Amino acid sequence: MATKRVKLTFPQDLIKEPVVFNMAKKFDIMPNIRRAKVTESVGEVVLELEGADKNLESGIAYLKERGVKVEAVEGDIVS
Amino acid sequence: MTMKTYVKSLRCVECGREYKIDPIYVCEFCFGPLEVTYDYERIKLDMTRQKVESRPHNMWRYRELLPIDGDPVTGFDTGYTPLMNARNLARAWGVKEIYLKDDSVNHPTLSFKDRVVAVAVTKAKEFGFDTVACASTGNLANSVAAQSARAGMKRFIFTPADLELSKTINSLVYHPNLVTVDGNYDEVNRLCSEVANKYHWAFVNINIRPFYGEGSKSLGFEIAEQLGWKTPHNIVVPNASGSLMTKIWKSFKELEKLGLVPTVKTKVFAAQATGCNPITTAIKDDSDVIKPVKPRTIAKSLAIGNPADGYYAAKVTKDTGGYGEDSTDQEIVDAMKLLAETEGVFAETAGGVTVSAAKKLVQSGRISKDETLVICITGNGLKTTEAVVDHLQRPTPIRPNMEAFEELLKKLQ
Numbered sequence: 001m002a003t004k005r006v007k008l009t010f011p012q013d014l015i016k017e018p019v020v021f022n023m024a025k026k027f028d029i030m031p032n033i034r035r036a037k038v039t040e041s042v043g044e045v046v047l048e049l050e051g052a053d054k055n056l057e058s059g060i061a062y063l064k065e066r067g068v069k070v071e072a073v074e075g076d077i078v079s
Numbered sequence: 080m081t082m083k084t085y086v087k088s089l090r091c092v093e094c095g096r097e098y099k100i101d102p103i104y105v106c107e108f109c110f111g112p113l114e115v116t117y118d119y120e121r122i123k124l125d126m127t128r129q130k131v132e133s134r135p136h137n138m139w140r141y142r143e144l145l146p147i148d149g150d151p152v153t154g155f156d157t158g159y160t161p162l163m164n165a166r167n168l169a170r171a172w173g174v175k176e177i178y179l180k181d182d183s184v185n186h187p188t189l190s191f192k193d194r195v196v197a198v199a200v201t202k203a204k205e206f207g208f209d210t211v212a213c214a215s216t217g218n219l220a221n222s223v224a225a226q227s228a229r230a231g232m233k234r235f236i237f238t239p240a241d242l243e244l245s246k247t248i249n250s251l252v253y254h255p256n257l258v259t260v261d262g263n264y265d266e267v268n269r270l271c272s273e274v275a276n277k278y279h280w281a282f283v284n285i286n287i288r289p290f291y292g293e294g295s296k297s298l299g300f301e302i303a304e305q306l307g308w309k310t311p312h313n314i315v316v317p318n319a320s321g322s323l324m325t326k327i328w329k330s331f332k333e334l335e336k337l338g339l340v341p342t343v344k345t346k347v348f349a350a351q352a353t354g355c356n357p358i359t360t361a362i363k364d365d366s367d368v369i370k371p372v373k374p375r376t377i378a379k380s381l382a383i384g385n386p387a388d389g390y391y392a393a394k395v396t397k398d399t400g401g402y403g404e405d406s407t408d409q410e411i412v413d414a415m416k417l418l419a420e421t422e423g424v425f426a427e428t429a430g431g432v433t434v435s436a437a438k439k440l441v442q443s444g445r446i447s448k449d450e451t452l453v454i455c456i457t458g459n460g461l462k463t464t465e466a467v468v469d470h471l472q473r474p475t476p477i478r479p480n481m482e483a484f485e486e487l488l489k490k491l492q
Contacts, residue, residue, distance in 0.1 A: 005105070005110055007385075009368070009370055009371060034108065034109045034110045035093065035109050035110065035111070037367055037368055039366060039367060039368055041364075041366070042366065042368045042370055043368070044368045046109070046110050048110075069370075069371050069385075071371055071385045072268060072269070072272055072385075073105060073110045074104065074105065074272065074285060074288075074387055075320060075383070075385050075386055075387025075388070075389075076264075076268055076320070076383045076384060076385045076386070076387070077214045077267075077268045077271045077272065077284055077285060078214040078215060078216060078237075078238075078239070078264055078267050078268055078271070079214070079215050079216075079217075079219050079284060079319055079320065079380075079383055
């Protein structure tokens with residue numbers, strides 16, 4: 001089992017959808033929310049994902065496909 | 080010079096949980112960023128204006144407020160860059176007083192990154208690392224390569240493979256291990272994160288980040304000291320990760336806390352390129368959430384689409400009554416030329432970003448013309464000549480005789 005710390009940014013049209021739940025169920029991933037912030041127009045969730053390497057990869061690809069921005073919690077490193 | 084440390088702990092900016100001093104960078108609980116805390120009561124007893132003024136003209140003159148335990152290993156000529164009185168620019172814009180904090184001449188690699196890297200390399204030695212690393216396409220790479228060479232440490236620099244060779248010369252000359260990663264920007268980010276987690280290296284902008292960032296405070300300390308121990312009414316700061324702006328603000332507040340400057344009333348303004356403006360967009364939208372973007376700008380040194388300290392930077396502008404402004408590539412080039420033509424300073428593109436933003440903020444009335452304005456210039460134009468080369472007038476050719484010259488002179492007059 002591996003873990004990944006990620007920051008998800010949701011566009012307005014996805015805020016009401018259970019995207020994280022669907023990803024967790026579909027790819028057998030355990031999400032552990034550490035921080036979240038939702039405004040009228042955008043949502044941000046910082047969480048840890050735990051699962052098999054391959055599942056984590058597929059789960060993150062699924063989130064991106066749905067229009068969620070998936071970034072490392074430490075922000076961009078290359079500067 | 081042996082010094083005692085005034086550092087207390089690392090503290091999570093989000094939840095306040097404290098950690099002992101280690102090469103760590105996020106809170107284990109909420110994944111918030113960690114920040115260095117100091118024993119200000121003790122610093123107050125030991126740090127006076129006179130003491131600072133008696134020290135050499137480098138960034139370590141504020142050493143009580145920098146997070147190292149022993150003697151610095153580099154940065155002996157870093158910092159204390161000019162705070163230029165920009166009279167011509169002030170006249171052109173009708174502003175009472177404009178100053179340029181000119182880190183385009185910072186030692187040794189001509190950008191403000193020399194400040195943060197001086198702290199990072201010293202801290203890396205203190206932690207017992209023998210290798211310093213970073214992921215960078217420009218200024219940070221130059222400074223890590225140069226300063227870890229001087230400190231006698233091994234050095235690894237990661238860049239995307241499609242970076243032009245000319246951009247790497249200012250790093251390659253110091254003979255680092257320069258690794259070009261055959262992947263896009265996100266993949267380089269991911270790999271570096273994995274390398275930092277696996278190898279016992281000092282990755283300056285990952286596991287050394289809380290200490291590294293503190294080096295930026297020296298820029299703020301200097302501005303206050305050079306203004307006669309007071310902070311300006313307004314300051315315009317370029318934003319990439321947002322860290323520099325939060326640290327300048329921290330530096331002003333620390334000086335205030337220690338009684339070294341009067342009450343701080345500075346308004347802090349963020350400047351970004353329109354092609355990479357997640358922070359100024361959040362400021363303009365009055366939003367608490369920074370939406371990541373894909374950068375497309377000539378201001379490469381500010382091209383961070385997912386800024387780690389974006390939220391905190393936006394908050395500084397809000398808390399201080401400042402604002403954010405962004406500029407197109409053309410506006411950036413025009414401002415670089417304006418700065419060169421009026422003040423004789425050749426800044427890199429990030430300098431064009433701050434000068435252009437300052438101009439707009441003055442024009443819109445957000446910065447009062449009757450107040451003092453400081454504009455941060457964070458890098459040297461010689462590093463980004465390609466940004467202006469197609470926008471300059473051409474040289475005038477003549478035949479090799481006086482007649483030809485005088486003919487030309489008549490035309491020019």
